[in-house]
Amino acid sequence: MLAVDIRKKLEHFELSSTFKIQQHEIVVLFGPSGSGKTTILNCISGLTKPTAGTIQLNNLLLFDSKKVNVPIQKRNIAYLFQDYALFPHMTVWKNITYGMNNEHIAKELIQQLGIKHLVTRYPHEISGGEKQRVAIVRALATEPDLLLLDEPFSALDETTRSKSHDELLRLHNLWQIPILLVTHSHSEAEKLGDRILYINNGKLTS
Numbered sequence: 542m543l544a545v546d547i548r549k550k551l552e553h554f555e556l557s558s559t560f561k562i563q564q565h566e567i568v569v570l571f572g573p574s575g576s577g578k579t580t581i582l583n584c585i586s587g588l589t590k591p592t593a594g595t596i597q598l599n600n601l602l603l604f605d606s607k608k609v610n611v612p613i614q615k616r617n618i619a620y621l622f623q624d625y626a627l628f629p630h631m632t633v634w635k636n637i638t639y640g641m642n643n644e645h646i647a648k649e650l651i652q653q654l655g656i657k658h659l660v661t662r663y664p665h666e667i668s669g670g671e672k673q674r675v676a677i678v679r680a681l682a683t684e685p686d687l688l689l690l691d692e693p694f695s696a697l698d699e700t701t702r703s704k705s706h707d708e709l710l711r712l713h714n715l716w717q718i719p720i721l722l723v724t725h726s727h728s729e730a731e732k733l734g735d736r737i738l739y740i741n742n743g744k745l746t747s
Contacts, residue, residue, distance in 0.1 A: 591606065619689065
């Protein structure tokens with residue numbers, strides 16, 4: 542379970558966020574651009590330090606403004622960025638195995654997402670939808686305790702986006718880890734989220 546209770550002073554407002562995600566939930570952060578969605582992900586991942594509060598994942602206290610700030614690499618959190626952040630000089634296989642814990646799991650994920658034929662190619666040789674599947678496999682191959690997704694479908698065409706939604710739901714059903722997804726598409730939020738957290742100017746509303 543993820544438990545977040547943080548404040549972060551930003552340029553135009555103070556972000557204040559308190560919520561929990563159960564072990565097998567997909568929770569969506571939904572709101573307009575600039576409302577604080579990505580900042581929340583960055584605080585959870587360790588890329589950004591909150592001004593105050595606590596973040597706990599399962600039995601590990603990741604952040605406590607009084608005494609604890611676990612380094613990014615020790616949080617066991619996978620973060621899928623909007624642009625996928627694949628290494629351009631590495632093949633698909635080398636991208637996937639970067640940070641991998643178990644080769645068998647990586648190969649199983651490659652099979653599940655149907656990208657075996659891509660493993661010897663480079664990112665510039667594959668489509669946007671293929672890049673996204675590679676990035677998801679790379680993220681899950683690290684065997685994370687939490688998956689953070691920052692608008693991973695926004696650059697895809699409608700058909701590919703719909704297929705990617707279905708793939709994510711299928712993978713979540715198989716792997717059963719909590720997912721926190723950022724989007725400003727209400728239809729996407731409704732389709733993917735077990736719960737939707739609405740955010741505006743740094744404040745969560747029901």
